[in-house]
Amino acid sequence: GAGVSQSPSNKVTEKGKDVELRCDPISGHTALYWYRQSLGQGLEFLIYFQGNSAPDKSGLPSDRFSAERTGGSVSTLTIQRTQQEDSAVYLCASSLSSGREFFGPGTRLTVL
Amino acid sequence: GQNIDQPTEMTATEGAIVQINCTYQTSGFNGLFWYQQHAGEAPTFLSYNVLDGLEEKGRFSSFLSRSKGYSYLLLKELQMKDSASYLCALFTGGGNKLTFGTGTQLKVEL
Numbered sequence: 001g002a003g004v005s006q007s008p009s010n011k012v013t014e015k016g017k018d019v020e021l022r023c024d025p026i027s028g029h030t031a032l033y034w035y036r037q038s039l040g041q042g043l044e045f046l047i048y049f050q051g052n053s054a055p056d057k058s059g060l061p062s063d064r065f066s067a068e069r070t071g072g073s074v075s076t077l078t079i080q081r082t083q084q085e086d087s088a089v090y091l092c093a094s095s096l097s098s099g100r101e102f103f104g105p106g107t108r109l110t111v112l
Numbered sequence: 113g114q115n116i117d118q119p120t121e122m123t124a125t126e127g128a129i130v131q132i133n134c135t136y137q138t139s140g141f142n143g144l145f146w147y148q149q150h151a152g153e154a155p156t157f158l159s160y161n162v163l164d165g166l167e168e169k170g171r172f173s174s175f176l177s178r179s180k181g182y183s184y185l186l187l188k189e190l191q192m193k194d195s196a197s198y199l200c201a202l203f204t205g206g207g208n209k210l211t212f213g214t215g216t217q218l219k220v221e222l
Contacts (some may be wrong), residue, residue, distance in 0.1 A: 031208065035212075043201075043210075056204050100160060103155050
């Protein structure tokens, strides 16, 4: 069966531009997570969606970051006015309810 | 905060056994996960401990002691392909999310 997919796999953008990162979770998984991983660092939690509940946005580093999940499936993470410190790998994960998470391959974002 | 600590790097020899420790400070959590992450790839699930004790799964075992705030991942009969980063993570049911440590980079040598 298909796992979690993310697109694009790589994104290079200029400082100040907006970017959108997409995540397709495993079908039927109600929980979806976004993480950020900087070079040599652990995973930093960004945002969590669970069913129709209000998302947990406690990890978003600034108001330039936002995410939505349409129809309880696909999610888009948007970063407005990108900065060089936003350069990282952005990982999406999904799970059945909560607990064991299945990760996508990530999107490597480079802000020049 | 949960202050999850792991050694940054470890080196071990092919065929040997290595123990990767994870210590934490938290008021409560549902369980502790271990993930493996090869360079440039997504993390993949290794083990999950809810109760104190040892969970064995082939060459990999994970141990949890809640009273000591301590877990370890034990890798036996090391293979070169085990060279990867090993991430310890606490699952808090209240927040329904994983909080990861910074990971331990394991290098397996001949």
